[in-house]
Amino acid sequence: MLLQYTIRRLVSIIPVLLVVCVIVFLIVHLTPGNPAYLILGEDSSPEAVAQLEAQLGLDKPMAEQFVDWLKNIVTGDLGESVYSSEPVTDVIFARVGPTFSLMLTSIVLTLIIAIPTAIFVVWRRHTVLDPLFTSASLVGASIPEFWFAMLLVLGFGVAVPIFPVAGYVPISAGVGGWLHHLLLPSIILATVEVGLIARMLRDSMLESVNQDYTKTARAKGLKESTVLMKHVFSNALIPTTTVVGLTIAGLLGGTVIIETIFTIPGVGQLLIDSIHRRDYPVIQGVVLFIAVVYVLVNLLIDLLYALLDPRIRYD
Amino acid sequence: MLKKKRNLIALGTLLLLTVATLTAFWWLPVSPLEIDSTKRLNGPSAAHWFGTDHFGRDIFGQTVMAARVSLFVGLTVALIATVLGTVTGLIAGFYQKADFVIMRIIDGMLAFPSLLLALALVAALGGSVTNIIIALSFSYWPVMTRIVRSAVLQMKSAQFIEAAKTSGVSDPVILSRYILPNVLSPIIVQGTFIFAKAILAEAALSFLGVGVEPSTPTWGNMLQEAQMYITIAPWFSIFPGIAIMMTVLSLNMLGEGVREAFDPHAKEKIKKKKGLLKTPVSAR
Numbered sequence: 001m002l003l004q005y006t007i008r009r010l011v012s013i014i015p016v017l018l019v020v021c022v023i024v025f026l027i028v029h030l031t032p033g034n035p036a037y038l039i040l041g042e043d044s045s046p047e048a049v050a051q052l053e054a055q056l057g058l059d060k061p062m063a064e065q066f067v068d069w070l071k072n073i074v075t076g077d078l079g080e081s082v083y084s085s086e087p088v089t090d091v092i093f094a095r096v097g098p099t100f101s102l103m104l105t106s107i108v109l110t111l112i113i114a115i116p117t118a119i120f121v122v123w124r125r126h127t128v129l130d131p132l133f134t135s136a137s138l139v140g141a142s143i144p145e146f147w148f149a150m151l152l153v154l155g156f157g158v159a160v161p162i163f164p165v166a167g168y169v170p171i172s173a174g175v176g177g178w179l180h181h182l183l184l185p186s187i188i189l190a191t192v193e194v195g196l197i198a199r200m201l202r203d204s205m206l207e208s209v210n211q212d213y214t215k216t217a218r219a220k221g222l223k224e225s226t227v228l229m230k231h232v233f234s235n236a237l238i239p240t241t242t243v244v245g246l247t248i249a250g251l252l253g254g255t256v257i258i259e260t261i262f263t264i265p266g267v268g269q270l271l272i273d274s275i276h277r278r279d280y281p282v283i284q285g286v287v288l289f290i291a292v293v294y295v296l297v298n299l300l301i302d303l304l305y306a307l308l309d310p311r312i313r314y315d
Numbered sequence: 316m317l318k319k320k321r322n323l324i325a326l327g328t329l330l331l332l333t334v335a336t337l338t339a340f341w342w343l344p345v346s347p348l349e350i351d352s353t354k355r356l357n358g359p360s361a362a363h364w365f366g367t368d369h370f371g372r373d374i375f376g377q378t379v380m381a382a383r384v385s386l387f388v389g390l391t392v393a394l395i396a397t398v399l400g401t402v403t404g405l406i407a408g409f410y411q412k413a414d415f416v417i418m419r420i421i422d423g424m425l426a427f428p429s430l431l432l433a434l435a436l437v438a439a440l441g442g443s444v445t446n447i448i449i450a451l452s453f454s455y456w457p458v459m460t461r462i463v464r465s466a467v468l469q470m471k472s473a474q475f476i477e478a479a480k481t482s483g484v485s486d487p488v489i490l491s492r493y494i495l496p497n498v499l500s501p502i503i504v505q506g507t508f509i510f511a512k513a514i515l516a517e518a519a520l521s522f523l524g525v526g527v528e529p530s531t532p533t534w535g536n537m538l539q540e541a542q543m544y545i546t547i548a549p550w551f552s553i554f555p556g557i558a559i560m561m562t563v564l565s566l567n568m569l570g571e572g573v574r575e576a577f578d579p580h581a582k583e584k585i586k587k588k589k590g591l592l593k594t595p596v597s598a599r
Contacts, residue, residue: 019423023432030439138571142564144515146522147538147556150545158546253430257519261542271431275438275525287435291426 005306013295020295021073024288025066028056028280039082039278052082056281078288079281083274088285092267098168099266102255103248105182106189110247114194118201118236122209123228133202140195145254149188149261156184168264185258192254193247200243204236238309245301252290322572325565332562336382347376347532359550366550368540374551377532378558384533385514385562388448392513395452397506400459405490407460408467418464421457429454430516437525444527451516455509462505466498500577507570511563518559534559 028035036052037044053059056079057068072079078088121133157165163184169177208214209232217227256268263269267286274282339347350370357367366374407417424432436450470476471494479489520526521535522542529536534555541551 015419016422016426019420020426023423023427024435027435027439030436032441134571138567139560139564142511142515142560142567144518144538144556144559144563146519147552147559150538150542150552150556154545154549154552249428253428256431256434257523260523271434272523272525275434280439283435283438287427287431290428290431294428295426 020291024284025069027284078285081279081282083277083279088281092285092289095267095270098264099255103251105186106251109186109190110193114198118198121202122205137195137199146257166263185262189251189254201236201240204239205232208232208235241301241305245298248297321568325568328565332382336379339379343376345373347373347380368551374554378555381532381534388517389510389514391448392451393506393510396456396459396509399456401463404460404463408464421460424457442525447517451513459505462501466501470494470497504570504574507566511566514563
């Protein structure tokens, strides 16, 4: 059953990836006027434009361009950067480390804060804590990430300088320095996501607080804390895994902003730099890369979900 | 819904901001565009409540003025995304054949983190208010389609729909008169959240330098300029940010309010909180 489900899920991402490819392909063709002119600038020679058009394949019919482009992508060829003339795949993979590090620390930090918060709020659900928590999560979702980042830079980088406010140290140069540089950016990314995940966890925990099996557990004479941890929390965890998958989208968007503010040389910063340079092959490559990562992460989460909860497989 | 204090405060804040920004030219004591080189980066004072920027312009006035673009972008994106999402969602939910095609496209679009999709589109189209609206509407409507579709699917087998079908009511009438009014509450809730998200996204795009033209005062543009002066003029950064947060928070609170007012499930949770259901579970 699990194998069948896995195969079905794998097949189902094919049309998704196809739509992703069409959208990424169209990015270049949405530009007003000739993309080659845009990249090279107004005063470029016709020969240079013609050469770039040929390099990007812009001189062929649209459908043919798409098929060629798709063929290249399947073989892992995303073209060449117009700015540095390096293969786009190399350019992207050189930047993957910082972004994945930032994602990892942010997710870990989010879960470390969100899970105990949700459990505590459900445990004390009849007190003022619950409405307080709901309001706090709303506020958390309303803070502009980049502004919050500016405030924290002001607070912890300038006023009380305990964190570096710029740059990145690879993990190979020492875990301490790596974590030290990533902590402040991760706190900012986590702040927004904690509200969402803790809220979702609280909601699904509250739903199982009055289920029959919880009543039975209480009737057996189990302590409320045991009931909450063993019966309520473990059941609420399953739907929450899906939400973790969704927050990864938020994090991937957030890293673009945070990497720019903290000058972390990741994929997000590469994207912004490439937009300013009008380096369309790299823009396409980064967008495609992030979308594919996101699709794959969600596929993994779905499979994990099916492994944890057998009912899903029969859907 | 309006009986709750929280919803009233949220609605009041938004109305006040809208009226303030639309009438700003009449009542602002100092023009927000007036450059005064003798007053560069002055802190908050009686004459300049929020201080002045690097050109000596009044930050309070600019913050009020900038609300125009933010509210306009947010509202327009919310409306476009809602209309597009509702129409496609109704069709996808009602017609099984269309469902397959529409949902594959929607799934593909949802594979992009929305801010990223907007960034990519703005990168291609170029930064301007119109293009930001196009990019953000395109990024947010798939979510609306999904929500409307699942609401329609739940409704579809209801008896009164079946009855309408058998008595020969045409599909467009069933969709607009029978189904739409019944799925309106999730649409309004989601529309409000899109409004809030679009304001945040517009600010983020402008802050990143790929949004609205730098000459137009928007909260994102102000913060981008303020970033350079954050250590010497923190007020320049703080006030526009608070303005964004208050606006977005008001919208999110309104969305929550609508959700609670329409969702019986949420009401039950409130009762529980108030202790009405505190009695031993077995007594229920």
